[in-house]
Amino acid sequence: MSTIERITITLTAEMAQAVRGAVQAGEYASSSEIIREALRDWRHKRALQEQELGELRAQVQEGLADIAAGRLRDFDAERIIRKGEQQLAARDACA
Structure with a gap:
């Protein structure tokens, strides 16, 4: 199990109220639980963005190789533009 480290964060009043409200409503046991879930979601989103970036880099390299080969x-x-819009729509449908 990971070592637990205590840190302090600053939230806007609106965010703090949303956190308190979720805990008071019984949706979460604590504010820490909310922050941990938010961080898991953030890490997942970053991983997806990194994957997309890697795929784009591979496509650029493929395109450069095609240019070099005269294709x-x-x-x-x-x-x-149509292809880009289709890719965005497909990505948004998965989100």
């Missing part, structure tokens, strides 16, 4: 297509901005 090119005509530039079609509309196609690129």
Whole structure:
């Protein structure tokens, strides 16, 4: 089990009230439990962002390799925009 370390955080009044409200409503046992869940969610989100960034980097490298090998297509901005919109919609649907 991990060692527990106590730290102090500062929240806006609105955030602090939301935390207190969730504890008072019985949704969480303590404010620490809320913060731990928020940090788990944050770490998960960062991991997904890193994965997406890695995939984009791989696609850029693939594109550069295609250019170097002479495998090119005509530039079609509309196609690129449509593909980007589709990828964003798919990502948002999963979130």
